[in-house]
Amino acid sequence: MKIGILALQGAFREHAAAFDALGVETVFVRLPHHLSGIDAIVLPGGESTTQDKLLDSSGLRAPLTAALDDGVACLATCAGLILLAAEVLDGRPDQRPLDRLDLRVRRNGYGRQVASFEAPLAVEGLDAPFTGVFIRAPRIEHVGESVEVLAEHAGDAVLVRAERIWGAVFHPELSADLRLHQLFVNHCP
Ligand code: GLN
Numbered sequence: 001m002k003i004g005i006l007a008l009q010g011a012f013r014e015h016a017a018a019f020d021a022l023g024v025e026t027v028f029v030r031l032p033h034h035l036s037g038i039d040a041i042v043l044p045g046g047e048s049t050t051q052d053k054l055l056d057s058s059g060l061r062a063p064l065t066a067a068l069d070d071g072v073a074c075l076a077t078c079a080g081l082i083l084l085a086a087e088v089l090d091g092r093p094d095q096r097p098l099d100r101l102d103l104r105v106r107r108n109g110y111g112r113q114v115a116s117f118e119a120p121l122a123v124e125g126l127d128a129p130f131t132g133v134f135i136r137a138p139r140i141e142h143v144g145e146s147v148e149v150l151a152e153h154a155g156d157a158v159l160v161r162a163e164r165i166w167g168a169v170f171h172p173e174l175s176a177d178l179r180l181h182q183l184f185v186n187h188c189p
């Protein structure tokens with residue numbers, strides 16, 4: 001199995017390190033041809049407004065959307081989840097989410113950088129709590145019917161899944177805990 005990691009901006013190296021530690025092959029995706037032969041793609045955290053623009057300048061927007069529609073699995077974290085959402089509040093007016101997870105999200109919905117925090121999360125499929133690292137995290141304000149909630153924090157969905165597309169508002173790649181990456185790999189077709 002080979003996992004592509006969108007490497008336009010943000011915390012892509014940390015995801016690569018997590019999959020390396022699990023013995024899973026990764027490739028950085030910066031151009032459309034980097035998508036060929038991948039089974040899954042990671043959309044990392046970072047800055048969704050910047051990533052949104054870079055999707056266009058790299059020529060990746062259409063081929064990435066096509067790959068998702070062709071059955072490539074996806075793990076989207078924080079800004080990556082914003083890219084996949086159906087609706088983004090407090091985004092830039094020209095931000096165009098890919099609409100592949102039926103969610104309404106509010107950018108920076110937990111506050112600014114100073115309001116970043118960690119919290120233990122009970123995750124469906126894991127025996128013991130997983131420490132969620134929330135950094136200027138988006139807040140999920142609405143979850144569509146096609147989306148399953150795998151973890152909540154204070155009543156809000158924070159880890160979700162719609163078949164092979166996973167989204168986390170927190171940063172599993174910053175936890176020194178590989179269990180979420182492993183869970184994702186286990187569920188990849
Ligand atoms: N607030 C950022 C955004 O809107 C996301 C933060 C993150 O990925 N840690 O893109």
